[in-house]
Amino acid sequence: MADGISGIDHCIVLVHDLEAARAQMAHLGFAPAPRGVHSEHMGTHNHCVMLERGYFEVLAVRHPTERNERWRNVLATREGLxxxxxxxxDARAADAHFHSVGIESHSLVDFARPVELPEGDREASFTTVTLPPEVAPVPMFLCQHHTPDVVWRPEYLPQPNGCIGLKGAELVVSDTVSAAQSLFPAFADSELGGDARQQTITTPGGVLRITSQDGLAERYAAVPRTDHALPYVVALHLAVSNIDATEAFLASAGVATHPGPDGTRCVAPADACGAILTFSEH
Structure with a gap:
């Protein structure tokens, strides 16, 4: 299935105040790229944390538009992933493929944002296609990068906390098996496994974990957090080059870490713009 999903590209952390979020991420030892301002019909702006493998962005609304209504609806109740x-x-090929197998993807959108570079201004451009709620328990879309050389700049990649990659993301749902079975047909070259407490979709480009409320309580028992109405994205799993060095950096910044699942170390949502961040080596 060449046009299916082959991995996780990035995750979105929604915030009210973009500058405050940038400062909070910098305090955690990330080096956010310069602010990006999206097309007017998107009405959003962001700071991306670019990694050797994948990235995440903190995103805020500049002005209300039809395209950012879903983000405003989330922000009405919480910040976070x-x-x-x-x-x-190829987003268009993926869209055609999804329709051919009965997945009614929608909202094929082309957009761009200007990027100031030493050699002159460039434009980072993208095409996205959104998975329908019948398939995706939380907002999910495919992102085609037309200008990856503008986004993955070598100077953006080094992170003071030693983070090198995006390993995966974790959702919380009421029925893990049903959610995973609905979503899995959209993936290519991937494996599905797990039980009622947690399902995993393992792709060549990261692992998506789909966890129950009970599974969440067990996996993050030591992490201070606030639970939200289901479903939602709860955690971002990050790879670091040396976990001891990452812990030392966070400790020097006065950031508490907590034991997490599978031997990870976690930063609580209160310290990370509403998201649980887990750190482990490679």
Whole structure:
């Protein structure tokens, strides 16, 4: 299934105040790229944390538009992780493929944002296609990068906290098996496994974990957090080059870490713009 999802491209952390979020991420040892301002019909702006493998962005609304209504609806109740974006080399081909297998994807959108570079201004451009709620329990879309050389700049990649990659994301739903079975047909070259407490979709480009409320309580028992109405994206799983060095950096910044699942170390949502961040080596 060449036009299916082959991995996780990035995740979106929604915030009210973009500058405050940038400062909070910098305090955690990330080096956010310069602010990006999206097309007027998108009405949003962001700071991306670019990694050797994948990235995440903190996103805020500049002015209300039809395209950002879903983000405003989330922000009416909370900040934090709000969407998972998947990898695609051709969003239009993926859209056609999904329709051919009965997945009614929609909202094929072309947009761009200007990027100031030392050699002159460029434009980062993208095409996205959104998975329908019948398939995706939380906002999910495929993102085609037309200008990856503008986005993945070498100077953006080094992170003071030693983070090198996006390993995956984690959702919380009421019925893990049903959610996973609905979503899995959209993936290519991937494996599905797990039980009622947690299902995993393992792709060549990251692992998507679909966790129950009970599974969440067990996995993050030591992490201070506030639960939200289901379903939602709860955690971002990050790879670091040296976990001891990452813990030392966070400790020097006065950021508490907590034991998490599978031997990870976690930063609580209160310290990370509403998201649980887990850190582990590679």
């Amino acid at each position: 709000a969407a998972v974006a998947y990898q695609t080399q």
